[in-house]
Amino acid sequence: MTSAPPTPPALQPLHANPWLTRTVRIADVIDEAPGVATYRLTLDGDTDPAAYSFIPGQFNMLYLPGVGESAISMSGDPTRSDGWTHTVRVAGNVTKTLAGLKRGDTLGLRGPFGAGWPVEELAGVNLIIVAGGLGMAPIRSLIYHVVHHRNRYGHVWLICGARTPEALLYRREYDLWRQHDIDVHETVDRATADWTGQIGVVTTLIDRLRLPHPKQTQLVACGPEVMMKYAAASGVRLGIAVERTWLSLERNMQCATGLCGHCQLGPEFICKDGPVLRYDHIRPYLFVEQL
Numbered sequence: 059m060t061s062a063p064p065t066p067p068a069l070q071p072l073h074a075n076p077w078l079t080r081t082v083r084i085a086d087v088i089d090e091a092p093g094v095a096t097y098r099l100t101l102d103g104d105t106d107p108a109a110y111s112f113i114p115g116q117f118n119m120l121y122l123p124g125v126g127e128s129a130i131s132m133s134g135d136p137t138r139s140d141g142w143t144h145t146v147r148v149a150g151n152v153t154k155t156l157a158g159l160k161r162g163d164t165l166g167l168r169g170p171f172g173a174g175w176p177v178e179e180l181a182g183v184n185l186i187i188v189a190g191g192l193g194m195a196p197i198r199s200l201i202y203h204v205v206h207h208r209n210r211y212g213h214v215w216l217i218c219g220a221r222t223p224e225a226l227l228y229r230r231e232y233d234l235w236r237q238h239d240i241d242v243h244e245t246v247d248r249a250t251a252d253w254t255g256q257i258g259v260v261t262t263l264i265d266r267l268r269l270p271h272p273k274q275t276q277l278v279a280c281g282p283e284v285m286m287k288y289a290a291a292s293g294v295r296l297g298i299a300v301e302r303t304w305l306s307l308e309r310n311m312q313c314a315t316g317l318c319g320h321c322q323l324g325p326e327f328i329c330k331d332g333p334v335l336r337y338d339h340i341r342p343y344l345f346v347e348q349l
């Protein structure tokens with residue numbers, strides 16, 4: 059009688075070891091805007107959906123051997139079991155090298171890291187979601203979450219802004235989100251000839267909202283820091299509590315585990331206490347120049 063073949067060792071869940079870099083393969087690349095593409099990354103041989111689980115707002119460290127490592131947010135559907143999705147803009151060495159890769163190529167990945175959007179705390183009330191430029195990437199994961207749990211949220215406004223119409227990310231999905239009763243508003247800094255929408259900064263649209271119950275409303279924002287500061291201030295003027303305002307911050311990150319201190323902001327390490335942080339916890343530090 060032949061003995062059964064030995065069971066292969068189970069793959070270690072990614073979150074169990076923050077230093078473990080796993081090899082992932084590019085399964086798809088979608089061009090989103092000039093210099094911006096979305097990559098779907100899969101683990102070879104791992105078909106366990108749990109391997110891909112994350113909380114909307116979390117990020118992975120993408121590693122290009124011989125080049126470096128960068129923090130990149132999850133931009134996809136958290137219920138998807140066929141890989142993580144990242145939307146990346148060419149900024150420097152890592153992102154430029156990534157942009158040169160194609161479907162089937164491999165890279166390294168550590169994660170997921172950080173505190174994502176507080177999806178439980180956001181439930182049960184109205185929600186204003188504000189996204190600026192590439193800030194739409196981690197916001198999209200939150201929108202998927204809201205769509206999957208739509209009856210747990212009240213009125214949901216999505217206010218997205220970008221420099222130009224072509225820089226507005228994921229526009230192909232806006233109609234689907236509207237079908238899920240998400241009140242989508244778009245604005246651009248500079249219009250093109252065919253643009254018939256709003257022109258101006260996102261805060262103009264926030265200021266115009268008529269909130270039925272400001273105390274029963276939460277605001278979340280991701281985008282350039284100056285935009286988030288003004289968006290949070292607009293929310294406060296509308297009557298939204300600072301304890302119900304959440305911002306996703308970005309700083310230079312190296313270890314992603316709160317050890318190296320590169321991303322420290324006051325008492326918070328953005329990599330492990332954030333990137334999503336409550337406005338009242340970070341407000342004093344946001345207005346200190348170069349912190």
Ligand SMILES: Cc1cc2nc3c(=O)[nH]c(=O)nc-3n(C[C@H](O)[C@H](O)[C@H](O)COP(=O)(O)OP(=O)(O)OC[C@H]3O[C@@H](n4cnc5c(N)ncnc54)[C@H](O)[C@@H]3O)c2cc1C
Nearest residue numbers: 128129130131145146147149150151152153195308309310
């Ligand atoms: C939590 C988090 C989530 C992110 N999510 C995304 C995402 O979804 N998509 C995306 O495209 N990007 C995202 N980023 C930004 C991304 O990590 C950076 O743009 C990263 O620097 C790109 O790596 P790179 O090697 O290509 O560029 P780098 O070589 O790091 O250079 C990028 C630019 O940043 C400047 N820079 C680099 N380090 C510093 C520093 N210490 N101080 C000041 N300026 C500096 C450089 O001069 C250059 O202009 C995220 C960052 C964080 C912290």
